[in-house]
């Protein structure tokens with residue numbers, strides 16, 4: 001039920017303005033994104049992520065990579081430049097259609113629609129690297145923790161999963177900032193968006209202990225948890241690095 005709602009939102013966004021739905025820069029609204037610049041941002045992001053892993057002394061085997069919540073393939077395409085093969089998975093078929101249109105790598109890149117709250121269509125131990133950014137934050141916590149366990153299941157022993165999810169709002173509960181934030185993201189805002197014909201995008205959190213539990217329950221090990229300063233000031237966004245022995 002909860003995922004149905006997320007899916008409906010992203011089906012609609014993927015049909016109307018897919019690049020803006022992924023990176024919502026005001027000047028790029030109404031299909032104004034320059035696709036070259038959009039995909040260049042993906043390449044920069046993946047190269048920074050791989051440099052970070054190497055700064056931690058982590059060796060990533062460049063065989064097969066998974067991009068979870070791939071949208072139109074901004075990061076999947078970048079992964080294809082680095083890995084032998086990349087697979088992008090998304091809940092929205094309109095996003096996946098867009099991703100297939102932008103694909104520059106033929107059969108080395110494939111895209112799958114996945115509407116369930118697991119990754120059962122992916123085999124155990126079949127990826128060397130899993131990346132996910134600005135996706136798990138749109139998924140209710142029961143499902144996001146399940147996907148995190150699934151990342152570990154589909155990871156090859158010694159593989160690396162690197163994913164982003166906010167751990168909570170930045171403001172302390174009971175403060176004015178927390179109240180203003182709840183008003184800004186609450187039912188009134190969703191209603192206002194709806195009447196202006198804009199699908200409401202939800203933000204969810206998973207605190208670090210639940211992320212660690214999801215990793216540990218699936219037989220994985222957390223290697224690093226770090227704050228990601230690049231997202232909104234209103235929430236604490238985290239990047240987690242995990243492996244499977």
Ligand SMILES: C[S@@+](CC[C@H](N)C(=O)[O-])C[C@H]1O[C@@H](n2cnc3c(N)ncnc32)[C@H](O)[C@@H]1O
Pocket residue numbers: 003006010011021022023068069070071072073074075089090091092095114132133134135138139
């Ligand atoms: C903000 S976009 C980010 C796209 C991509 N990660 C990027 O950074 O270019 C979020 C994407 O997550 C996808 N998504 C949301 N819930 C999902 C789920 N349960 N499973 C797979 N994809 C999901 C949406 O359809 C959308 O394409």
